[in-house]
Amino acid sequence: MEKIDLVYMAVSALILLYIFWCFIEPFFLIRDKAVLKKSPKDNSPVENLKIKRLPMLPIGDKEEADFRYVFFSDTHAEWCPVSSKRICESIRRAQAKAPLDAVIFGGDMSSYKQGASRGFKYLNAISKCCKELDIPFYGVSGNHDVHVSNIPETAGFVSLDDTHITVRSRTSGASAILAGLSDTGRKNRVWHKMPALDSNDPVILVVHDPDALLHFEPQTRPDYMLSGHLHGGQMKFPFRIEFCVLRRHDKLPNMGAVQGVYNIGGTTVFISRGLGCGVMPFRFLSMPEVTVVEIKL
Ligand SMILES: [Fe+2]
Numbered sequence: 001m002e003k004i005d006l007v008y009m010a011v012s013a014l015i016l017l018y019i020f021w022c023f024i025e026p027f028f029l030i031r032d033k034a035v036l037k038k039s040p041k042d043n044s045p046v047e048n049l050k051i052k053r054l055p056m057l058p059i060g061d062k063e064e065a066d067f068r069y070v071f072f073s074d075t076h077a078e079w080c081p082v083s084s085k086r087i088c089e090s091i092r093r094a095q096a097k098a099p100l101d102a103v104i105f106g107g108d109m110s111s112y113k114q115g116a117s118r119g120f121k122y123l124n125a126i127s128k129c130c131k132e133l134d135i136p137f138y139g140v141s142g143n144h145d146v147h148v149s150n151i152p153e154t155a156g157f158v159s160l161d162d163t164h165i166t167v168r169s170r171t172s173g174a175s176a177i178l179a180g181l182s183d184t185g186r187k188n189r190v191w192h193k194m195p196a197l198d199s200n201d202p203v204i205l206v207v208h209d210p211d212a213l214l215h216f217e218p219q220t221r222p223d224y225m226l227s228g229h230l231h232g233g234q235m236k237f238p239f240r241i242e243f244c245v246l247r248r249h250d251k252l253p254n255m256g257a258v259q260g261v262y263n264i265g266g267t268t269v270f271i272s273r274g275l276g277c278g279v280m281p282f283r284f285l286s287m288p289e290v291t292v293v294e295i296k297l
Contacts, residue, residue: 022235022282027081031090033292034261034270035061036224038202042266043218051252054261054268065294066169067176067204070094072290073106073228074142074274077119079281082288084125087275090290091129099170100135104160104293106228107142107183107208109151111278116148120155127156138180142208142229144278146185160206164195167204174201174297179222181207186249191215194222202297210271211251213264224295225269232259232273232286259286 034056044050070091094100103126109119123139130137139157152159160180167178177197184190194216197203203222207213210227230253233242243253252264252271262269273289 018284022284025283025285025287026079026277026281028287029082029086029090029275030273030287030289031093031292032289033057033294035065035294035296036261036268036270037061037296038223039263039266039268042263043221044265045218046214046265049214049255049265050263051256051265052263053256054263056261063296064171066172066174066297067101067167067295068094068098069226069293069295070100070103070290071106071226071270071272071293072104072275073208073272074108074231074276074278075105075110075119075122076108076115076144076274076276076278077110077122078112078115078276080122080276080288082275082290084122087126087290088129091126091133091135094292095133095135100133101167101170102136102138102178103130104206104226105137105139105157106206106226106272106274107140108144108228108274108276108278109142109155110148111144111276113147119148119151123155123157138178138206140180140206140208141182143183143185143189145183162192162195164197164203166199166201169297172297176201176295176297177203179203179205181205181212183208193217194220204295209250210257210264210269213267213269214251218265221265221267223267223297225264225267226272226293227269228272228274230258230271230273231278231283232289234277234283234286235280236285259289
């Protein structure tokens with residue numbers, strides 16, 4: 001066989017393997033854990049914002065968490081090979097290890113209006129599971145959710161959109177504010193300010209798009225933030241093409257925050273890779289993720 005034929009065959013095999021893997025990867029599910037500790041306050045303006053990657057699990061940390069959540073985001077129900085059954089199983093496993101304070105959904109139920117019924121079915125199954133275990137189920141809207149009305153009521157979760165509740169730690173008795181912000185969609189996007197909170201308690205903010213943090217007055221930044229939206233890039237390409245070209249409007253990824261835990265301007269942020277696939281039904285080096293998020297005040 002000619003040398004050129006061998007090269008041709010090897011390249012073809014690699015391309016086929018790549019396509020095969022891109023199709024298979026969305027079926028995997030990473031069940032991980034993130035421990036969020038308070039970051040030192042930093043009121044730097046956005047132009048001087050410092051982003052520091054933090055470990056998901058701080059080493060040598062033995063204190064009990066104040067709040068324990070299961071967080072998942074971006075179901076994009078049209079193509080979400082991770083079934084709701086597997087998410088319910090993750091919730092049950094987490095609850096069996098230690099009591100959960102809530103299950104939280106980070107938005108983007110379906111990519112399009114046509115996928116809403118699948119999305120409702122998916123979230124209804126999780127709602128049912130939360131009810132059986134007596135765990136509150138909260139959520140916020142994502143940029144794709146603006147096309148569907150009454151999502152929280154139909155899907156069976158309590159909306160945190162532009163509202164907040166006071167929560168109390170079952171371990172230390174300390175209180176905190178669990179707040180949420182709605183997403184107004186990619187077109188006609190309005191970046192909300194942080195709501196005025198009549199309390200000095202630490203704030204845990206749930207917001208779909210982590211770029212929201214760049215639009216708050218520095219002194220109003222929350223202590224903790226849970227987000228999704230970025231899908232970890234969904235398809236990783238060389239030279240970060242997925243963010244420089246395909247998601248060039250998303251600012252934080254281009255500043256270095258894509259997935260995992262960060263200190264961003266004094267806020268401890270967790271960004272989930274989410275579960276489903278938006279637009280293209282593929283993932284590459286960005287496996288779906290459901291996370292136990294433990295918060296230490
Ligand atoms: Fe999404």
